[in-house]
Amino acid sequence: MSKVVIFGNSGSGKSTLAKELAFKNHLAHLDLDTVAWKPIMPPERLAILESSKSINDFLLTHSGWVIEGCYADLLELVTQQADEVIFLNLSVSACIDNAKKRQWEPHKYASKEAQDANLEMLINWISQYTVRTDTFSKVAHEKLFREFQVKKTMYMSNVQGT
Template sequence: MFGNSGSGKSTLAKRLCGTEGLSHLDLDLVAWLPVVDGDIPKRMPISESKQRVESFMSQQKSWVIEGCYIDLVDLVSEKATEMIFLDLNEQACKDNAKSRPWEPYKYESKAAQDANLAMLIEWISQYYQRGDEFSHHSHLAFFNRYTGHKTRLVENISTSVD
């Protein structure tokens, strides 16, 4: 599962885990080296990220893996039973980012997460202009060339329970 920041990847992944009994891997956890003394975050070498992703998949019967990293999504594409592209518009992603709950596995506190919000909103805004692996262009190109079962969602799925 892939898409812009704030597109609802983690929310949908958690929902699928709850309803389908899947294990969840957020690619943020295998994409970055630990930040030391406030340094600028740096990507983990792709070989190490690949090893961590493969280890996760080998230890799980069924899983959902989500992130915005097409180089890492591509690593799992042959073993995936479905690819989901969350292709929400910019404003929906911004609104989702502003209302996201605290992610304790990423941030030491809700205040630390909120301190990062302005940067995240700017990142979301750049999605259609960037040309890197995190861009709409790269996500759409991957989606179009993927030949397995795939779904493209252009709006949030309701999380209400009737």
Template sequence: MAKVVIFGNSGSGKSTLALRMSTDAGLSHLDLDTLAWQATKPPQRKPLQESELEIIAFAQSHEDWVIEGCYADLIALAMPFASQLMFLDLSVEDCIAHAYARPFEPHKYASKKAQDANLNMLVDWIKDYPERDDVCSRAAHSALYEVFAGKKARITTPTDPLLQAAVDN
């Protein structure tokens, strides 16, 4: 059974890797962006308890899955169900390059134009990753990685053999 949690900075390749694993290995896929936010303007985080129920329901209703996102509080809720953890700990520069090359994400944006309109904000968000002290920070991600007792990998470059092996399996 494969129960994989992938996390890291925006632009680190979480969604790309998770979609590949979902397609190639038949894993059910949960993008935490889809359950972290209320449908309000401006967007606001859902109460943690609501997201927790959705994570538990997903984890228990699928035999093999991959969950990905940047929210340490939500990742911590998924970790007890996980058999493997992957921390995509790429450089800020690599993440920014990925953000500029990002394909259209219709589950997040109404149009490619709307997605591109947020690109500068996303790049600024990516740049702040090492210094932030919130649930989407490098510090929060490193802490999660350190406490996980199961199989885990910390990927530091887009060409890391561990990343390629994960995609190939």
């Protein structure tokens, strides 16, 4: 059974690819957004210990899975159990274009309008990817990719093979 980790900038296509792989290969899917944040506004991260408990529960429940997100600190908790990592290393402009075309994500937002109200903030967040040095940054993702020792793939566009 496959165990795949997908990561990259916001808007890089992680959720889309994860859903496709999960469906095609009959894998459980975990979007780390669902275990990384407190359900409050403005958003605030959960303690890593709290997120890791949810992740461990998921891992114990499923023998085959795809886990996706932009949280290098949470991804480090699962990469040692993964068979494969996929780094969606798209340009910032491609991620912004994807974010503008993003369909409603009901597991994250109460409505498409609520999601769209966040678009300006999301675009600003995406644009900082290459200059940040936090757990969400390109630098953190490159380190995660470099240190993974099994099968790893990097895509520079949403068209696989490029």
